[in-house]
Each structure stands twice: as structure tokens, then as C-alpha cells.
Amino acid sequence: MKLFQVRKGQFVFYKNELHKVYSVKPMFKKSVHLYRLKDMQQILTKASEINLYRPKHLDSFIFYGKRYTIDKDKLPEKGDYILIIKPAPDFLDHYSLNEIEKVDTVEDGNVVTTKDNGVKHSEYVVMVPGKAEGSQDIAYFDKSLVPETQLHADESPKYLQASETQLKPVVGDIYYDAKNEMKAMIVAMTEDEVIFGHGVRIHVSELLDEENYTLIYRIEEDL
Numbered sequence: 238m239k240l241f242q243v244r245k246g247q248f249v250f251y252k253n254e255l256h257k258v259y260s261v262k263p264m265f266k267k268s269v270h271l272y273r274l275k276d277m278q279q280i281l282t283k284a285s286e287i288n289l290y291r292p293k294h295l296d297s298f299i300f301y302g303k304r305y306t307i308d309k310d311k312l313p314e315k316g317d318y319i320l321i322i323k324p325a326p327d328f329l330d331h332y333s334l335n336e337i338e339k340v341d342t343v344e345d346g347n348v349v350t351t352k353d354n355g356v357k358h359s360e361y362v363v364m365v366p367g368k369a370e371g372s373q374d375i376a377y378f379d380k381s382l383v384p385e386t387q388l389h390a391d392e393s394p395k396y397l398q399a400s401e402t403q404l405k406p407v408v409g410d411i412y413y414d415a416k417n418e419m420k421a422m423i424v425a426m427t428e429d430e431v432i433f434g435h436g437v438r439i440h441v442s443e444l445l446d447e448e449n450y451t452l453i454y455r456i457e458e459d460l
Contacts, residue, residue: 242284243269246334249287250378251280255298256287257335259445275299275376275391277442290375292322292335294362297372300337301429301442304392305364306372312363313340313348318440319361330354331416331449337364337440339430351438406431406444409456415449 247258251271260270267281275298292298297306305318313319317340324333331354332338338350346358368374376391377383410423414437421433432438444450 243287244334246336248274248290248292248335248375250290251282251287253378253382255290255376255378256280260447272442272445275302277301277445279445288378292320292362292375295369295372296375297368298374298376299391300364301440302392303366303429304368304376305366306369307362308365308369309362311365312346313343313361315340315342318364319348319350319356320364321356321361323360325357325360327355330356332356337442339438339440406441407457410452411454412444413451413453415451420453 243258243261245258245261249256249258249271251273255274256271257274258269259272262268262270265281267283269282269284269287271280271282271287272278273280292307294307294309297304299305300318307320318337319340321332321334321336321338324336326332331352332350338352338354338356340348341351342349348356348358348361350356374380380388406423406426408423408426411420412423412433413419414421414433414435417435417437419435421435421437423431424434425432426441430438430440431444444452
């Protein structure tokens with residue numbers, strides 16, 4: 238489906254692979270900023286070059302080197318990732334379409350994420366690790382066009398490390414956190430998350446969101 242109006246957060250196919258819109262800047266010729274979900278590679282393009290996709294139950298895709306399957310029926314647990322498909326945030330919450338957040342606590346199906354967002358059970362689906370039986374692979378628009386070697390490489394940690402050219406935060410980097418209106422240093426990291434000194438814990442992909450996080454200082458540049 239071709240797009241006439243692009244929204245932040247939309248899932249789209251670009252050059253046969255699944256991407257997500259993280260910014261739209263109408264004043265530029267290539268106004269649509271994407272990142273490729275499998276490895277967070279950033280792309281500048283225009284609406285005529287992308288195709289909209291609306292994720293649904295049992296869709297399976299690669300997110301930052303790991304495969305997940307959407308399950309609308311699974312009850313979330315602490316540590317699960319959720320995909321927010323029907324955002325209706327309260328005044329104090331900050332999230333939008335197709336944001337991926339990690340569950341911190343669960344109460345009656347409603348969750349509080351590690352970003353302190355309260356998300357109602359009607360707003361999200363759970364991302365279950367792995368490829369479930371009966372799932373549909375949406376990592377690619379046409380999987381038959383993808384060489385077998387690439388299919389294996391795309392889900393390999395070695396491939397992910399090799400492709401990290403633009404998004405490679407390290408402990409000591411400093412970002413401006415727009416939500417909390419403060420500068421914050423990365424003080425610890427896990428395989429796919431960063432932990433800031435003021436307690437905020439986010440998936441590394443969220444650092445691409447220019448409205449929420451702005452890189453101020455990169456420690457590697459002084460090494």
C-alpha cells in the first residue's frame with residue numbers, strides 16, 4: 238500500500254525489508270527517516286519509495302538481531318517486550334504508534350514499562366521471542382527474493398555487530414533526555430539496552446528517536 242501521508246511509527250517496507258518510520262521532515266526532498274528493524278540501520282527516503290504495513294497477530298519479524306512473533310493473546314510478564322499498536326496515552330505517559338517497550342510490572346493485564354509508561358491491555362500486543370508455529374514472516378516483503386545466506390545472517394549476532402556503524406552507544410556517552418529535561422550519561426549496558434544515570438532504562442533502538450534523545454557527547458571521539 239503506497240503512502241500519501243506518512244506518520245511516525247508506521248511499519249513500512251523499503252527495498253524488500255521491514256523498516257519503521259522514526260521521523261518525518263516535510264521540508265526536505267527525502268523527508269522520511271526510517272530505521273531497518275533488523276539492525277537499526279538508518280535510511281533517508283520519500284513516501285513514494287515505501288509501502289505501508291500494519292502488523293497483526295502471528296506476524297514474525299527481526300528486531301535488533303532477534304526474531305519475535307506478535308501474540309495478541311499472550312499475557313505479558315516482567316521482561317517481555319510489547320508492541321504498542323493502539324496508543325492512547327494518559328497525560329503523563331509518553332509513547333506513540335508501534336513503540337516497543339519492555340514490561341516492568343503487570344496488573345490485570347495493564348503494564349508499566351521500564352520507561353514508566355502505563356499501557357492499557359487494549360493498546361498493545363506481546364512480542365514473543367522466536368518464530369511461532371503458524372506465524373507469517375514479515376521481515377521481508379518477498380522472502381523468495383532473499384538469498385539463503387542472508388536469511389541466516391540476518392538473525393546472527395555476528396552480523397548485527399558488523400552492521401552497527403551508526404548506532405553503537407557505549408558507557409560514558411551523554412544524551413539529552415527531552416522527557417525528563419536533563420542531560421544523562423549511559424552508566425551501564427546489557428546486550429540490547431542502555432541504562433542512564435538517572436535510572437531510565439531503554440532499548441538501544443530508542444536512541445534513534447530525535448524527539449526524545451539527542452546525543453551530546455560521545456566518549457569514543459576522545460579516545
